[in-house]
Amino acid sequence: MLKAIINDKETVEISEEKGNILLNNEPFAWDLKKISDKDFHIIKDNKSYNIEVVEANYAEKIFKLKIGDKIHTVNLKDRTDLLLEKMGMSNTKSAKLNDLKAPMPGLIYEMKVQVGDEVKKGDILLILVAMKMENAIKATGDGKVKSIKVKTGETVEKNHIIMEFE
DSSP, X not given: OEEEEXXXXXXXXXXXEXXXXXXXXXXXXXXXXXXXXXXXXXXXXXXXXXXXEEEEETTTTEEEEEETTEEEEEEXXXXXXXXXXXXXXXXXXXXXXXXXXXXXXXXXXEEOOOTTOEEOTTOEEEEEEETTEEEEEEOSSBEEEEEEOOOTTOEEXXXXXXXXXX
């Protein structure tokens, strides 16, 4: 099952049963033809629609579709996203950093950033030594270092807040 949020307003559940597509548990009869990688033609209830995929972010499952002269933003959530949401966690919107917590107990060996630094996803923030191994702790998204809560040489426990981002 998928959930589609259209223009941050309308929510549609998309599922499949015995080879048929269901929208909000109702059969959806349509004829779809792929014109190119980004262009599609749909016939629904004897009406014809041209759809162009203007933008596609597969990682965040956000798509901008042009239908006629209007652009619609569609945010898809699969079973995993919905389960994580139900558990109070979120698999999406991870591109913005909030807090960096120690992934394991260890020693802060070296800081690679300072307060005020802009960081991008994948940048090394610090080196944490755990079980005699150096671990490069990387940014999971983009942000600006707001505060650093530990010093080089300090030991931390798992989930101890190391940095805050804005």
